[in-house]
Amino acid sequence: MPDANAPFQPLFDRLNQHSKLALAVSGGPDSTALMWLAAQWAKTHGKLDSLYVLTIDHGLREAAPQDARQVCKWAKALGLQCNILSWQHDGPTSGIQEKARAGRYQLMANWCRDNGFDGVVTAHHRDDQAETMLMRLARGSGVDGLSAMAGRSEIFGLAVYRPLLEVSPDDLQQVLKNAGHDWLEDPANQNEQFERVRVRGSMTAIENAGVDSQALGLSAKRLRRARSALETMTDRFMADGVTVFETGHCEVDRATFEAQPDEICLRTLNRLIMWAGGGKIAVRMAKVERLLETLDTSNKHTLAGAQIAMRKNMFVIGREFGRIVPDLQRQVHVWDNRFIFNDTQNVQPYGLFIDQAPHQRPQSLPHFVACSLPAFFDQTGKFTIPHLERTTAGMIHLSSLPEGIVKVPIGV
Known part of the structure; x- marks a missing residue:
C-alpha cells in the first residue's frame, strides 16, 4: 500500500535540515496545506519552535486584514507562531501581481534576516510550475526561464525553498479535506486581467492536446539540469578569465572570453553587468545578446548602470558614473x-x-x-x-x- 505522505517527503526533509524556517502562508488551499503538514511533522519531532508562519496583508482588498488574522488563528491552533507583515504602497494600478510579489518577498527577507531565520518555505506546486513555464515560453525565454522555479532560490538575499513542486494541487487540497481544515479563496485567482489566471484557464485545452502539468514539470526539471551544467561552465570561466578588484570593477581576458561558447559569454556578461551596475536582478537577455553582438564595434558600451571599456587584451566592466x-x-x-x-x-x-x-x-x-x-x-x-x-x-x-x-x- 503506497505511503500517503510519500509526495510530501521533500518538505519533511527540508524542515529537518534547518533549525529555524518560516512558512509563507496566504490562507489559500496550497499554503494552508503546507502549514498543516509542517505542523504535524513538527509536533511529531518536537520542533514546533523551529517554525514560524508569515502571512502578508497586501492592503489590496478590504478583506485582507481579516484573512491575515484568520491565518494566524489557524497557525496558533496548530501550535505555530504567526506574524502579519503589512505591505506599504501607494496603490499600484499596473503590474499589481509583480509588485505585490516583490513587496512580500522583501518583507519576508527583512523579517527572516532580523530574526535569524534560515529562509522561507513556499507551497508552489506542480501546476504553478507548469504555468510559470508557459508564461516564460510566451516571452521567448531560454534555458533559465523555461527551467521555471527551482527547489531553492534566493530573492532579496532570502533563501526560498519550494519542496512541493512535484505535488499536484489536488493532493494538497485533499490533505485539508481529510483533516477537516478550512481554507480561504482569493477572488484575484478568478480575475483574468492577470496573466497567470489566463494561463491557468487555458490549461484544460493544453491538456486536451496531450500536454499536462506533469509533462511540463518534467521538462522544467530536465532544463534545470542543463542550466546547472551551464552555470558550472560559467563558474569555471569566471575563475580563470575574470579578475575582480576592491574598487568595484573587473577585468575580463578577451582571448579566453572569445574562446567560450556564446551561452557562456552571455551568462558571464549578465553576472558582471548586474554586479558592477549595482543591480539586484538579472539584465534582460535580449539586451545582453545585443551587447555581445556589438561588443567589438565600439570601445565603450553602457548597460544597466554598468560601463564596458574595451582594451586590446581585455575589457573592463565597472559602474557607469552617471547612474x-x-x-x-x-x-x-x-x-x-x-x-x-x-x-x-x-x-x-x-x-x-x-x-x-x-x-x-x-x-x-x-x-x-x-x-x-x-x-x-x-x-x-x-x-x-x-x-x-x-x-x-x-x-x-x-x-x-x-x-x-x-x-x-x-x-x-
Whole structure:
C-alpha cells in the first residue's frame, strides 16, 4: 500500500535540515496545506519552535486584514507562531501581481534576516510550475526561464525553498479535506486581467492536446539540469578569465572570453553587468545578446548602470558614473548597492570633483572607475578616497562579489 505522505517527503526533509524556517502562508488551499503538514511533522519531532508562519496583508482588498488574522488563528491552533507583515504602497494600478510579489518577498527577507531565520518555505506546486513555464515560453525565454522555479532560490538575499513542486494541487487540497481544515479563496485567482489566471484557464485545452502539468514539470526539471551544467561552465570561466578588484570593477581576458561558447559569454556578461551596475536582478537577455553582438564595434558600451571599456587584451566592466545612486542606506551602511562601511559621514562620488582633486589615481585604474568611487567628507569639507589612500583602505569593502568569484586581489 503506497505511503500517503510519500509526495510530501521533500518538505519533511527540508524542515529537518534547518533549525529555524518560516512558512509563507496566504490562507489559500496550497499554503494552508503546507502549514498543516509542517505542523504535524513538527509536533511529531518536537520542533514546533523551529517554525514560524508569515502571512502578508497586501492592503489590496478590504478583506485582507481579516484573512491575515484568520491565518494566524489557524497557525496558533496548530501550535505555530504567526506574524502579519503589512505591505506599504501607494496603490499600484499596473503590474499589481509583480509588485505585490516583490513587496512580500522583501518583507519576508527583512523579517527572516532580523530574526535569524534560515529562509522561507513556499507551497508552489506542480501546476504553478507548469504555468510559470508557459508564461516564460510566451516571452521567448531560454534555458533559465523555461527551467521555471527551482527547489531553492534566493530573492532579496532570502533563501526560498519550494519542496512541493512535484505535488499536484489536488493532493494538497485533499490533505485539508481529510483533516477537516478550512481554507480561504482569493477572488484575484478568478480575475483574468492577470496573466497567470489566463494561463491557468487555458490549461484544460493544453491538456486536451496531450500536454499536462506533469509533462511540463518534467521538462522544467530536465532544463534545470542543463542550466546547472551551464552555470558550472560559467563558474569555471569566471575563475580563470575574470579578475575582480576592491574598487568595484573587473577585468575580463578577451582571448579566453572569445574562446567560450556564446551561452557562456552571455551568462558571464549578465553576472558582471548586474554586479558592477549595482543591480539586484538579472539584465534582460535580449539586451545582453545585443551587447555581445556589438561588443567589438565600439570601445565603450553602457548597460544597466554598468560601463564596458574595451582594451586590446581585455575589457573592463565597472559602474557607469552617471547612474550612481549617491544616497547612503544608513541602516546597513551600503552605498550605491556596491560598497559597505561603518562610517555614516557624507559620501559623494569622486567623479564630481576628480578634475580638481589633488589625489593621484593609479595608472592601472580606469578614469571611469575612479569616478565611481566613494569619497568621504568630514565637517570641514576635507575628503578622503579610501580606495586610493593606504591609511584608510580598510574602512570600506565590496558589499558583494559577482557570482562565481570568491576573492579579490589586494589593492588596486
